[in-house]
Amino acid sequence: MTTQLKVLSAGKPSDAGKSPILEVRELGLHFKVNGAVLPILENIGLCVQPGEMMCVLGPSGCGKTTLLNVLAGFLKPGTGHVLAHGQPISGPGPDRCVVFQEDALFPWLTVAENIGFGLKGKGFSRRQRREMVERYLNLVGLLPFGGYLPSEISGGMRQRVALARVLILEPAILLMDEPFVALDSQTRQEMQQLLLSLWKRFSHTVVFVTHDVREAVTLADRVVMMDKNPGRIKEVVDIGLQRPRDPAGNLFHRQCVQLEELLRNT
Numbered sequence: 368m369t370t371q372l373k374v375l376s377a378g379k380p381s382d383a384g385k386s387p388i389l390e391v392r393e394l395g396l397h398f399k400v401n402g403a404v405l406p407i408l409e410n411i412g413l414c415v416q417p418g419e420m421m422c423v424l425g426p427s428g429c430g431k432t433t434l435l436n437v438l439a440g441f442l443k444p445g446t447g448h449v450l451a452h453g454q455p456i457s458g459p460g461p462d463r464c465v466v467f468q469e470d471a472l473f474p475w476l477t478v479a480e481n482i483g484f485g486l487k488g489k490g491f492s493r494r495q496r497r498e499m500v501e502r503y504l505n506l507v508g509l510l511p512f513g514g515y516l517p518s519e520i521s522g523g524m525r526q527r528v529a530l531a532r533v534l535i536l537e538p539a540i541l542l543m544d545e546p547f548v549a550l551d552s553q554t555r556q557e558m559q560q561l562l563l564s565l566w567k568r569f570s571h572t573v574v575f576v577t578h579d580v581r582e583a584v585t586l587a588d589r590v591v592m593m594d595k596n597p598g599r600i601k602e603v604v605d606i607g608l609q610r611p612r613d614p615a616g617n618l619f620h621r622q623c624v625q626l627e628e629l630l631r632n633t
């Protein structure tokens with residue numbers, strides 16, 4: 368038996384009267400492998416509110432990345448409907464940016480050039496682009512490193528560049544697929560705090576896939592717990608902890624135990 372803690376994401380506006388920014392209705396998806404049909408996602412229903420930080424947690428292979436790819440518009444639903452801003456998602460769009468596990472930077476471009484890359488062709492002058500890049504370099508704490516190549520900075524710094532590169536495009540929705548999984552524990556915690564401070568500042572909507580219960584409790588307003596074979600939603604857990612959250616606190620610990628128990632039973 369799990370304890371449902373009440374939703375109270377401090378500092379975030381009430382959901383009352385809002386339309387969801389992302390909506391998934393009865394989503395089903397299968398892959399065909401060597402003539403065999405493999406059901407991957409089954410009957411997924413989900414609403415994400417504007418400005419919400421939602422984490423998707425579940426065992427390996429339950430379809431977290433596949434779900435994120437559908438939200439990104441990289442994969443089409445087999446059955447059901449997936450909407451962004453009330454409209455069916457028909458492909459990738461500038462309102463939805465993805466941050467992957469690997470930083471996926473252009474190795475031949477400097478940090479500043481990587482961050483500014485997506486601004487080209489969008490009608491900004493060279494000077495405007497330079498100012499925006501400087502602003503985002505500053506926001507992710509990399510102002511002195513604009514002239515470095517990706518190979519000349521650490522993994523954590525590369526993920527900061529990857530974050531800045533999408534944030535500069537001001538997407539309404541950030542889709543993040545285990546973006547900090549390759550980082551050491553301390554760098555990972557620093558990145559979580561950086562993400563939270565940027566989220567507080569810009570109020571974008573975040574859907575964040577993770578394997579890590581503590582990461583989910585650190586970040587999420589709500590956690591979607593998935594089950595596997597085929598992938599489906601087992602439970603949606605409201606994380607009712609005030610922000611900033613104390614990872615050494617009793618309530619934080621209790622919430623982690625609850626999610627670990629749910630995860631064990633998937």
Ligand SMILES: Nc1ncnc2c1ncn2[C@@H]1O[C@H](COP(=O)(O)OP(=O)(O)OP(=O)(O)O)[C@@H](O)[C@H]1O
Nearest residue numbers: 398399400407425426427428429430431432433434
């Ligand atoms: N292109 C594909 N063709 C066939 N099967 C696939 C394809 N992509 C993913 N799968 C299968 O779909 C299932 C879900 O994969 P997915 O990567 O979405 O899971 P996940 O929960 O993100 O896993 P992990 O936590 O290990 O990253 C897995 O069984 C995987 O093998």
